[in-house]
Amino acid sequence: MPTGISQETIFSGPRRRFQQLNEKPLRDDLVFYFAIVAAVSVLFMALPLLTGEAVDIDGMHRIWFIAAGTLITLMQGLINGSVALLAVSLVEHFFLLFVDVHREFEKTMKSTVYALSPLILFSWAVLLGVPFAGLLLLVWFCLLTYFGVRVFHEKSKDRAVFVALATGVVLAYYLHRAVGIV
Template sequence: MSTGTIITGLRHRFRQLNEKPLRDDLIFYFAIIAVASVLFMALPLLTGEAAETDGMHRAWFIVAGTLIVLVQGLITGAVALLAVSLVEHFFLLFVDVHREFEKTMKSAVYALAPLILFSRAVLLGVSFAGLLLLAWFCLSTYFGVWIFHEKSKDRAVFVALATDAILAFYLHRWTVGPWLAL
């Protein structure tokens, strides 16, 4: 599969997503968060790393823990979506955007979804996972700005790189932190 085919496919997919209402995108985003939260709670249980309890205490521990992690994930996901959308929209102001905030939030949904779903790989210490997720975030932001906001490629690159730089600054412990320890 060539790079041109991948870019053409992504551009086509983002154009299809642009026609959907924001409500559908938010449902998708919060479904991703719910799945990631439940997996985050279930993985220690499946690998045997969970606290040693038995009987009804274990069942209540699983139910309560899953609900707490789910609510915490939904709240954190909503705050992250709003924060990234605001940062991206701030940089869009530099390129003279007159579109509504809805398009920016739509772009942030599709840029953040893989980060949330595959963040466990970073926590497990998979090599280069943080950098790969950051690169995917940058590419998704580029396509979101280019397609959703109908900006030129150079302006989309500026917004994507600036937003990615801010995210990399805040997530530096997970992206470049493991190499600083070497």
């Protein structure tokens, strides 16, 4: 009895999950995305408090400082998350035009939501200096973009690979310091 996982199982699992996600409305996907962005934003605000590197303020001023800082960080995170989602969606859709896409922008945004979510969720690994974390997140982004283009836009393997790699190269260019490419 073989104990290994077949190649068909590895690639059919994510594809099946993306097909299930394709049936959901974009609103649900955006709620999922912005929940992750909000959680990570608050986590980044709480990180200095948890590590003991917080500013030395006593009493009631400390509570107001934490509350204001959390609110500001949350708003910045949501704004930056919105800009990142729109920018990466536009880049992905630009490359989809090369492969003759006739789908609406909504499908591209759905693909980008699920490709960017792990990047945002595990961005702490890059900030903490985990070796090759940026590169692994970039590869993960490309794989999820591949499955998103393949399922949401119903493109062939080679066209999905082109869009995923081209979008990944653009993302790596703009995030080259975080990814670890000098």
